[in-house]
Each structure stands twice: as C-alpha cells, then as structure tokens.
Amino acid sequence: MELLLSIEDLRVYFYRPEGVLKAVDGLSYRLYKGEVLGIVGESGSGKSVSVLSILRLLPANGRIVSGSIIFDGKDILNLSREELRDLRGKDIGIVFQDPMSSLNPVITIGQQVMEPLLWHNLCSRSEAYERAKEMLGLVGIPLPEERMKEYPFQFSGGMRQRVMIALALICRPKLLIADEPTTSLDVTIQAQIIRLLKRMKEEFGMSVILITHNLALTTNFCDRLIIMYAGNMMETGRTKDILYNPSHPYTKSLLDAVPDIEVDKELIPIPGTIPNLIDPPSGCRFHPRCPNTMDICKEEAPPLFDIDTDHYSACWLYRRA
Amino acid sequence: MKDRILISVRNLRKYFPRGKALVHAVEDVSFNIRKGETLGLVGESGCGKSTVARLILRLINPDGGNIIFDGIDITNISEKALKPFRRRMQIVFQDPVSSLNPQMTVGTIIKEQFAIHNMGSKQEREKWVEELLERVGIDPNFKDAYPHEFSGGQQQRICIARAIALKSEFIVCDEPLSALDVSVQAQIIKLLEELQRELGLTYLFISHDLAVVKHLSNSIAVMYLGKVVEYAEKEELFGNPLHPYTITLLSSVPSLKGKEADVELKGEPPNPINPPEGCPFNPRCPSKVDICEREIPTLEEVSKGHFVACHIVSDRR
Amino acid sequence: MKNDKNKKKMGRSYWSNIWRKFKRNRLAVFGLVFVVILIFLGIFAPWLAPYPYDEVHYEAVWTPPNRQFLAGTDQLGRDIFSRLLYSLRNAIFVGLGAQAFITFIGLTIGLSAGFYGGTIDNILMRIVDIIYSFPSYLLNIILVLVLGRGYFSIFIAISATGWAGMARLVRGQTLSVKSRDFVEAARASGASNSRIMFRYILPNIIGPVIYAIFSGIPGVMLLESGLSLIGLGVRPPMPSWGLMISEATGQFLYNPYMLLAPAGMLVLTLLSFNFVAFGLRDALSARE
Ligand SMILES: Nc1ncnc2c1ncn2[C@@H]1O[C@H](COP(=O)(O)OP(=O)(O)OP(=O)(O)O)[C@@H](O)[C@H]1O
Ligand SMILES: Nc1ncnc2c1ncn2[C@@H]1O[C@H](COP(=O)(O)OP(=O)(O)OP(=O)(O)O)[C@@H](O)[C@H]1O
Ligand SMILES: [Mg+2]
Ligand SMILES: [Mg+2]
Numbered sequence: 001m002e003l004l005l006s007i008e009d010l011r012v013y014f015y016r017p018e019g020v021l022k023a024v025d026g027l028s029y030r031l032y033k034g035e036v037l038g039i040v041g042e043s044g045s046g047k048s049v050s051v052l053s054i055l056r057l058l059p060a061n062g063r064i065v066s067g068s069i070i071f072d073g074k075d076i077l078n079l080s081r082e083e084l085r086d087l088r089g090k091d092i093g094i095v096f097q098d099p100m101s102s103l104n105p106v107i108t109i110g111q112q113v114m115e116p117l118l119w120h121n122l123c124s125r126s127e128a129y130e131r132a133k134e135m136l137g138l139v140g141i142p143l144p145e146e147r148m149k150e151y152p153f154q155f156s157g158g159m160r161q162r163v164m165i166a167l168a169l170i171c172r173p174k175l176l177i178a179d180e181p182t183t184s185l186d187v188t189i190q191a192q193i194i195r196l197l198k199r200m201k202e203e204f205g206m207s208v209i210l211i212t213h214n215l216a217l218t219t220n221f222c223d224r225l226i227i228m229y230a231g232n233m234m235e236t237g238r239t240k241d242i243l244y245n246p247s248h249p250y251t252k253s254l255l256d257a258v259p260d261i262e263v264d265k266e267l268i269p270i271p272g273t274i275p276n277l278i279d280p281p282s283g284c285r286f287h288p289r290c291p292n293t294m295d296i297c298k299e300e301a302p303p304l305f306d307i308d309t310d311h312y313s314a315c316w317l318y319r320r321a
Numbered sequence: 322m323k324d325r326i327l328i329s330v331r332n333l334r335k336y337f338p339r340g341k342a343l344v345h346a347v348e349d350v351s352f353n354i355r356k357g358e359t360l361g362l363v364g365e366s367g368c369g370k371s372t373v374a375r376l377i378l379r380l381i382n383p384d385g386g387n388i389i390f391d392g393i394d395i396t397n398i399s400e401k402a403l404k405p406f407r408r409r410m411q412i413v414f415q416d417p418v419s420s421l422n423p424q425m426t427v428g429t430i431i432k433e434q435f436a437i438h439n440m441g442s443k444q445e446r447e448k449w450v451e452e453l454l455e456r457v458g459i460d461p462n463f464k465d466a467y468p469h470e471f472s473g474g475q476q477q478r479i480c481i482a483r484a485i486a487l488k489s490e491f492i493v494c495d496e497p498l499s500a501l502d503v504s505v506q507a508q509i510i511k512l513l514e515e516l517q518r519e520l521g522l523t524y525l526f527i528s529h530d531l532a533v534v535k536h537l538s539n540s541i542a543v544m545y546l547g548k549v550v551e552y553a554e555k556e557e558l559f560g561n562p563l564h565p566y567t568i569t570l571l572s573s574v575p576s577l578k579g580k581e582a583d584v585e586l587k588g589e590p591p592n593p594i595n596p597p598e599g600c601p602f603n604p605r606c607p608s609k610v611d612i613c614e615r616e617i618p619t620l621e622e623v624s625k626g627h628f629v630a631c632h633i634v635s636d637r638r
Numbered sequence: 639m640k641n642d643k644n645k646k647k648m649g650r651s652y653w654s655n656i657w658r659k660f661k662r663n664r665l666a667v668f669g670l671v672f673v674v675i676l677i678f679l680g681i682f683a684p685w686l687a688p689y690p691y692d693e694v695h696y697e698a699v700w701t702p703p704n705r706q707f708l709a710g711t712d713q714l715g716r717d718i719f720s721r722l723l724y725s726l727r728n729a730i731f732v733g734l735g736a737q738a739f740i741t742f743i744g745l746t747i748g749l750s751a752g753f754y755g756g757t758i759d760n761i762l763m764r765i766v767d768i769i770y771s772f773p774s775y776l777l778n779i780i781l782v783l784v785l786g787r788g789y790f791s792i793f794i795a796i797s798a799t800g801w802a803g804m805a806r807l808v809r810g811q812t813l814s815v816k817s818r819d820f821v822e823a824a825r826a827s828g829a830s831n832s833r834i835m836f837r838y839i840l841p842n843i844i845g846p847v848i849y850a851i852f853s854g855i856p857g858v859m860l861l862e863s864g865l866s867l868i869g870l871g872v873r874p875p876m877p878s879w880g881l882m883i884s885e886a887t888g889q890f891l892y893n894p895y896m897l898l899a900p901a902g903m904l905v906l907t908l909l910s911f912n913f914v915a916f917g918l919r920d921a922l923s924a925r926e
Contacts, residue, residue, distance in 0.1 A: 042502045156589045157366075186365040186529060188586040191573035195585065213503050216532075216575035243577055255577070257507035259536040261559075262578040267536065269507035273472045289504075378826050407828030414819040422820045424652050424841040433837075437829050467651055483823070 001032040004174060004207050005054070010067035012049050012058065019278040023049040023062070025231040026301075031175070036201060036208040038218035038239065041228030044274060047211045050228075051177050055088050072174060089116045093168030097180040099160035103152040109136075109163055110148025116171050135166040138203070139196055158189035162196065169200055176200075179211045194221055216260065219243060224310070227251050230275050230285040233304070237311030247313040250286045284316070292317060327391055327491055327523045328354040328377065334385035335372055342594045346372040348547035348601075350386070351620060354540075356490070359517070359524040361538030361555070363531060363570070365590060369547040370527045374493045377525065378412055379403055390491075408438055411484035415496040417476035421468035427454070427479050428464035434486040453482040457512060474505035478512065485516060493525045498533060510537065531574045535559060540626075543567045546591055546601040549620060553627040563629045566602050600632065608633055656845065659921035666917020672910035679723060680730035687720035692875040700893050709899045712885065718896065721877035722903050728789060728878055729907065733859045736796040737851055740858075743797070744804025745847065751805070752812025753835055763809070769802040778861065779870060787873045792865060796858050807850055811843035818842075845922045853915035856908040863904060879904045 012024040024046040031037050039047050052058050054069055054076065069076040072091065079087065088094075096102045104112060113132040117123055123131065136144035139162040152160060161181060168176055178197060182190035198221055201208055210222055218225055218239055225242045227235040227250065235248040246252045256268040272289040275281050281288050287297040296316050305318035335347040347369040354360045362370050375381045377388055379395065387396045395406055414420045421430055428450050435446045451461035457478040459471075468476055477497060484492050494513065498506045510533065516522055528534050534541060535555060542552040543564065551564040562568050569586040588605040591597055597604050603613040612632050620630040623638060660666055679686060688708070695715035703710040709719040751762040769777075778795040785791035815821065821838050829838075865871040866880030874881065879900040886896035 042504055044502075159589060186590075187531065188365065188569055188573045191575070192585060194575075214575065216577050219575065219577060219579040243579075254504060257504055259507075259510070259532040260577050261532040261535055261571070261574045262576040262580065264536075267507045267510055269511050270504040271508075273474055273505060274502055375822075380822055380825055404828045407826065410826070412823060412826050414823070416819060420819040420823055422824075422838055422842070425837075426651075433824065433829070434827055437824075437827050437833070469652075480823075487827070 001035070003030060004033045004035075004072060005031040006068075006070045007050075007054075008068045008070075010050065010053060010069065011065045012046070012053055012062060013065050014059075014062045016061065016278070021277045022231055022280060023277060024053070025280075027067075027228075027231075027233055029226055029233070029236065031207055031209065033174070033207055034205050035224065036210065036222045038222030038225045039209060039211045039228060040213065040215055040218060040225055042213055042274060044230075044277070045228040046231040047228055048179055051094075051179060051209060051211065054177070055092060055094065056084055057088070086120065089168075089173075090120045090122075090171045091173055092175045092177060093171065093173040094177045095161070095164045095168050095179065095181045097183050099157060099164050099184070100152065102164055103160060105152050107151075108148060109150055109152065109155065113148070113163065113167050113170055116167065120171060122171060132166070132170060135170050136163070139163070139166045139169075139200070140192075141166070157185055158192060161185060161189075161193055165193075165196060165200065169204065169206075172204060173206055175207045175209065177209045177211070180213070181210075182217070183213075190217075197221065215243065215254065215258065227254075230280055231277055232285055232301070233314060234286065235311075235313045235315075236304075237307070241308060241311045245308075245311075247307045247311070247318065248315050249290045249292050249317070253289075253291070284314070325356045326353045327356040328525070329389040330373070330377060330386070331389070332386040333373065333376055333383055333388070335369075335376055335381065335383050339594060344593045345547050345596050346593060347376065347383075348596070349620075350542075350544070350547070350549050352540075352542045352549060352552055354491075354523055354525060356523055357517070357521045358539040359526050359537050361534035361541040362525060362527045362544060363529065363534055363541065364544030366529070367590070367593065368544045369593075370544060371495055373544075374412065374495050374525065374527060378410055378493060379406075404438075408487045409489050410491040410493070411487070411489045412493040412495065413477070413480050413484050413497045415499050417473055417480055417500060418468070420480050421476060423468055426465045426467055427459070427471070430468070430479065431483050431486050434483060438487060440487075449486070453486055454479075456485075456516075457482040458508075472505075473501050474508060477501060477509055481509075481512060481516070485520065485522070488520070490521070491523045491525070493527070495527045496529070498528065498530065506533070513537065531571065532576075543570065546593060546596055548601055548630065549628075550602065550630045551628065552620065557624075557627050561627070563623065563627070563634045564602075564631050565606050565608055565633075569607075600630075656918075656921045660917050663917040663920060665913045666920075669910045669913025669917065672906065673914055676726060676907055676910060677730055677734075680727040683723040683727040687717075687723045689717040689720045691721050691724040691877050692716065693720075700889075700896075702893070702895055710893070710895045712882075712896055713889070716875075718882070718899055721882060722879075722899060725877045725879045725882060725900065726903065726907070728872065728876070729859045729862060732789060732793055732796070732862045733855045733911075736793050736800060736858050737855050739793070739797040740800040740804050740854070741847065741851055743801040745808050747801070748805040748808025748810075749812055749835060749839065749843075752809040753816060753831070753839065759809075762805070766802045766805050769799060770806075772799075774799040775861070775864070778865065782865060782870045787870060789872055789876070792862050792871060795865075796861055800854065800858065804847075804850060804854075808843060808847060811846055812839055815839050815842045845918075849915055849918045849922060852911055852918060856911045859904075859907060859911075 008028050010024055010027045014021040014023055027050055041047050053064055056076065064077060110132055113136060114128040117128040117131060133144045133148065136148065141147055141159065141162055155163065182193050194217060212218065222239045225236065225239050226233055229250050234250045235242060242251060246255055253270045257270050259267060270289055275285060283299050284297045284302050287293045294316055302314045302316045304312040304314050307313050307318060331351050333347055333350040336343040337346050350373055352360060364370055376383050383396060387394055390406055395403060431450045431453055432446050435441050441449065450464055454461045454464060459475060459478055498509055501509060517524065526534060526537055538555050540554045541558045542549045545566050551567045562571055569584045572584045586605060591601060591604065599615050600613045600618050603609045606613065610633060618630045618632045620628045621635055623629050623634060693716060695711060698711050699713055699715040701707050701711040707717050709722060711717055747762050751759040777799050781795035781798060782791045785794060816839060821834060824834055824838055862871060863878060863880030866878040867884045871880055872878045882900035883897060890897050
C-alpha cells in the first residue's frame, strides 16, 4: 500500500490568557492510499485540531509547535502560501459538522460547487458547470440543474451536507476529511450521509479521515481507528480489532459506557470528567479515571505498545517485562 | 399500583403562527405513561417533541386535546389551580448551561424550589439542599459555587437535583444527554435510573438517540411531523416495528455489532407549515398506496398495547 | 473541581468575575477613578469653588490664570475655575439625573413589553417607534422652547426622548433572557411573574443596562452643552460648559484660556465616562 499522509509527533498548542492549552500533544499516524481512517474521541480530545493542522487552518492563537506532516511527499509545514492554497480544496477536501455555517448564504449552490474548480483553474466555466451538475447528482440531489440556482436556506440540513460533500469532492481530492459530518443531523439522515460517503469513496478511490465521537458509526466504514483522549492517541488498530478486542482501558470503558441498540447491557459509566488541557494530569492523561491505574501511570506518559499486528496501545499494562 | 396511569395525553394539538402561516408543531398526540415507568419519545428534529413536553407542563397552552395528570384534567385550569401540580412535575433540559440562572449559586437555585412553594424553615432548606446535592453526586461543600464553575455533566446533575427537590413524581427529560461528553452520558443515565428506582419517578424521556431510549424506556412513542405514528411497549416496538417510518428509523441506528442499515429513508423532511395531504409520511414512504395520499390514518391498536397509524398496517390485518 | 487549587476559586460570582476583568483594563480603571473624582467635585462644588459662579470682578476682566483666579476670569471678571466647577455640578446632575430617570422608565417599559409580549408589547413598542422616528435633537429643542430655558427643562427634554432607546435595549435583552431554559424551569416550578422578573430576568439584563447607562451619560452631557451652546440651555448667569464655550469662541485669539478650560473639562468628563463604558462592555462580553 502506498503512503499518503504521515504525521510524526504532532504538537499543537493554543495560547490562551489562562495558559497554554495542549490540544494535541504528540500524535503520530499514517494513512495509506484508499484507506478510511476513523478518529474517535470525546469533545475536546483534539480531533478537529489534528486535522485542521494538516490544512494549516488553525485559528490565530493556535500553533504547531513541533512535529512533521508529510502529505503525498510534500512537507506541509514548509509549504508556501500558493502551494497551501493548491492543497486546500484540490488535493484535500473537507466537510465540517455544521453544513449551514460552512456554506455562503448569498451565493447559489451551483456557483459554490463550481468555485473550487475555477479557483484552481482546473477547467473552463462551462465544464465546471457540467461537472458541478454531475457531482450534485452523484451525491443524491434530485434535479440538480434546477437546484443549482437555489440558495443554501432553501435546502434541508441533510441536503446541505450533501452539497458540502459535493463541494469537497468536486476537484477529485486525494484525501477527504469529514469532521463529524453527521453530528447535527437526524439518525435517518446520518445513515444516508455515511452511506453516501462510502459510495463516493468507492467511486473515487480517495482516502478518507472520518472524525466522530460515535464509535458505532465507524463499524461499517472505517478500515482503521485512532482513539483519542485529551490530545493523545490512546489506541490504534483495525476497526474490528479495536471494537471486538479493545486493549486500552479508555477504549474498554468507552465501549462499556455507551448503550447499543443491538445489545442489552448494564452501562458502566466512566467516573470523573474530561481533564482540563491547560493543566493536564501527569503521566497518562487517563490515569485519574482509569480502573487499572498503576504507580508508573501517574509519573510517565506511556509510549505505544505493540498489541497485535497493526494494533497499538498507549498503556503501561502492555509493557513487556 | 404499578399499572396506574400517571399521565395521559389525548389528541394534543398546537399550532404556532409564523408570519401569516401556521406551523403544525403538534398535530395529534396521544399516549399514557404509567406510574414509575418511562416513556421514550423519539422522532426527527422539529417533529414536535419539545412542544409536547412544554404542553404537558402547561408552559404553553394547547390548541386542542387534553392533558390528564393523575386522573385530573389539567388542560384548562388556571395558573393558580395549577400550582399544586407544578410541584409534582418538573423538567430537565438539553442545555445545562442555559438551564441554570448564572446569577445564583447552585444552593440558591435549589432553594428557589422551596421558596416558591413555601416549604421548610431556613435551616431545613439548607439541609435539604445538601442532601439533594449529595444525592446527585455533587459535593455539598460546593453549594455556594456558581453554575459556570461546574462541568457540563455536573451542571446536569444540579438540574436533576432541582427537579427532584420538591419530591415531584413526574420528570420530563428533554434530550438531557445531548450536550454531554460521551463518557459522562452514562453517568447521567445511571443517575436517572437510580432515582427512578429509589423515588418511584415517572419519566417522559425525549431523545434522538435510540440506543439510549431503548436502554431507559418501558414504552416508546414514535413521532413524525407532529403525530404519534407508532406507540408500543419497548420490546414490542423494537422486536416488531410496523410503521414504515419506525422501520427506517430503527434500521438507521448504527450499532457496534456492525449491522448494515437495510432500508434507506428517501426524500426530504416535510415542512410543518404545509404538511402533506393524507398520511404525513406518504411522500417518503416505500410502501405507499393510493389511500395514503388522501386519508389521514388514525392511531389504531393492532395488537394489545401496540398502536400504529398506518393504512397499510391496518389493511393487512 | 476535584483538586484544591480550583476550590479556592469556587463561589466567585458573575459580578466578581466582571469586576476582575474590568480591573485588568487600565484605561477603564483610570476612567472610573476620574468619574468618582468628578462626581465628588461636582457635588461639593459650592464648598470647593473659591467664588460664587456669578460674582463679577470688574477690576479683573479677562485675567489670564494666576494665583487668585486659577483658571482666569471671563469678560465680566467672573472666576472661570468656579464656573467650571458649577458647570460640572450641573452636568453631573443633568447627566446622572436624566440618565437615572431614563433608566427607570426604560427598564419599566422595556421589561413589561418584553416579558408580557402580545398587545402590551405592541402598544409600547409603537410609542417607542414614534419617538424614534423624530430627530431627537429637534424634539429636545422644541421641548425646551415650550418649557422655557433652565436645567429642569433640559432634564425633561432629554429624558423624554432618551427613554425610548433604553426601553428598546431592555426589551431585547428581556426577550433573549426569557427564552433561556432557566426561566422556563422556574415557570415550570410555579414561580410567579414578579419572581421571574425580579429574580431571574432583571439580574441577567442588568449588565448591558449598566453599560448603556455609562455610555449614555456623555451623550446626555453633550446634549446639555449643545443646547446651551445655541442659547437654549441654562439661563445665564448659571454656567454651563456649552455656554462658556460659546462665550469664549469670540475671544479665542486673545484669551484662548477661556475656551480651553471648559472644552478640556468637557472632553475629560466625556472620555472618563466612555472609558468606563468600554471597560464594562469588554468585561461583560468576555465570558470564560
Ligand atoms: N481557537 C481556540 N482557542 C483556544 N483553544 C482552542 C481553540 N480551538 C480549540 N481549542 C481547544 O483545543 C482542544 C481540542 O479541540 P478540538 O476542536 O480539536 O476538539 P474536538 O476533539 O474536535 O472536539 P469536538 O468533538 O467538540 O469537536 C479543546 O480543549 C479546545 O478547547
Ligand atoms: N415558540 C415557537 N414559535 C414558533 N414555532 C415554534 C415554536 N416552538 C417550536 N416551533 C416549531 O414547531 C416545530 C416543532 O418544534 P419542537 O421544538 O417541538 O421540535 P423537536 O421535536 O423538539 O425538535 P428537536 O429535536 O430539534 O428539539 C418546529 O417546526 C419548530 O420550528
Ligand atoms: Mg471538533
Ligand atoms: Mg426539542
């Protein structure tokens, strides 16, 4: 398999009046061509920040303090403005959680979907029109030609998210990042969108990063998962291995804490709350809530330990003697 | 005792004016909640779930139908006559930040309940506050702290403490978990379960998370565009869903077990200002027949305790 | 919340948070110190002023500032320093008094309109719209002409037009607080309307109202000076910055101190109130 994206020891800090917030603190992973990677974690675990870094789209008070990001052979952290612009929208498409605020309310849907093609000078206006029409049809907008003349407010939430996906895919990117694309939508619409993403992935063969806090959403879509907690990677591996053979206590606790529609089980809550990242717990960031805390967990942050093929866990329980 | 009906809602209706048009927020909603049990109310965004909750609590007045609380029709009684009932029902909202007055300490927030109903002396109130905070898992030493000093999960616990302060029997939970971190949701579910067991509480639990609803409820009502389209005991509804909307809804819920959704919902959500003729679901229904476009199906009992509003299901029998 | 470090911070109210943030803003604190000093000077002007404001010294007209007359004298030989203090006193009384009146009316009307809604709201807001549709300066002038010159007329004229803005602000704030869930929760518990208004809504809108009061005071003072400038304000010999400025303009080339002193005081006062207002705005908007 060919490597598309490789992130090494990424650290992203936010400078706030109260102190330095370590939003992502030492994240490393690889993404291969045609692969679907799920990044799962609770609110504030650094999922969005980690992918916004790939596009260098961090807010002004956020800084990548160390690490490297290599995308398709290019060192993202050393790109010029022009090269970055080329990357965004053309090589990497992104779909955000809120489809309303991501679309410009005063420009027609058709114009918005055509724009990336025109910005990047990929084709003529008439060809862009044809391609936009085709793409809107592909993402399941009925009568695309007519709806291209409409404005975002005339679209329902689910339809807007389809437009966002069309917009992200119009330049045939090598990587599609979907940041909680279904969180604001109803379950029925959520199922439609996930199915659409899957179909698009098969159609275009790009790589996908799906960010979500809902583990169940990854089961039929993601090849590999990264479980994040408080800016750190806790566990990574193939989706099936993580869901059926979780190794990290956080992953296990999370699986025990969420109800599932298919199984009746006793819920076991995780005690405590998510830590404050300005003053995070020492050692392993999960240790104050962990059922298996040992002395070393409080002192030293665990490295990734090998569990199985392609399955790693950042937990001292797996240290070899 | 177990089978006594605490809340009964009959053909509830509420329209909101929007410009010149009317939003048919709640069109026809009927269900019962037995004492000590939980009714789960599910349906897509904007189908009228919160409006039903606010109608039951008489925070807004219905345009039709009846609300019967413990055998007494409270639909049209005056605010004064309602006050004793207000003591018996409470609500927990989705957003804990907006649910707590930022200008009051959490102790005061809970004490307000006693002040409104003139209960207890100053010392007693203080003692009750501490007991309540303790009960929901908040250190009573923090009773003089302000809401913004707590995490979302803790704030939701404070809202729950306020809701049980008056020893109310009935609590409406309007998406109480949606604003919380996944790992904290289970804590709140647990707390709600424990309180129900200990205090014999009755819940109306509104949520769009069907897994949670399934976990917590005894019976479930599925709403679509202001109407209850199916209503049954939990096991029956999940085991034998009959309404086409319920079927798509259930199969859309992702599961860790990895089942694939087999039925996809087509079309767009309808507009509550201009609801479709006939069955509200007909434009998106996979098994629609002629009559669905003409006649509004009524909620019929198709088997014991299982109600469905669907022409096809009724015909099949 | 679990550890002791956070425990120290517990029990810090909304207001102490705002005060903490306000204090961080140097200009605002300076402004506040000046405001307090100015109010003090204004209130105690009769005791602090070396001369009565209308005492003429024919032997000493147009005296530049010296030991005896700290800010010099005017064309009638009246002590400018004393007149400045009395002007300040009048400005403060008009500014604070009218603003208090505006606040009271605006709060009452805005709160009722926002809280009760429906017909009450419609009627009250139509009145506000009507007042808004007139140019307020013109309305002020007309009112003063009708009522006759003097501080009382200015006070009435300013209040009569000023309350509409406050009412609008309060109504908007009330509507937004009213839709918050804690108000619904209080209603669901059976809280009475007055309880909801005074314990739930009022404390939550008072922040923006205080900001509006502070940012409104300079406007009121300026209006008073403006009216005096065109000869519609106070009745001479009662001093006012506007009046003093208008008397001084003809003399600017020969006796610039006559203009600089009242203009300087006016600017200083307006800036002080504005800095406090800006500080308040920032402290109120930055939520942690
Ligand atoms: N602009 C910002 N300024 C300061 N801190 C920020 C900013 N954006 C994000 N953070 C902080 O960085 C951390 C990680 O945020 P991030 O948005 O990546 O979380 P997330 O995992 O995407 O969560 P969610 O599920 O809520 O989207 C959080 O603690 C957040 O408070
Ligand atoms: N006060 C109101 N004025 C006008 N329309 C309203 C009002 N409250 C609700 N509505 C409308 O009534 C319909 C039902 O709203 P409701 O809030 O009950 O839906 P819901 O099922 O709770 O949705 P959600 O899952 O998004 O909370 C919506 O179309 C909404 O826009
Ligand atoms: Mg995010
Ligand atoms: Mg709702």
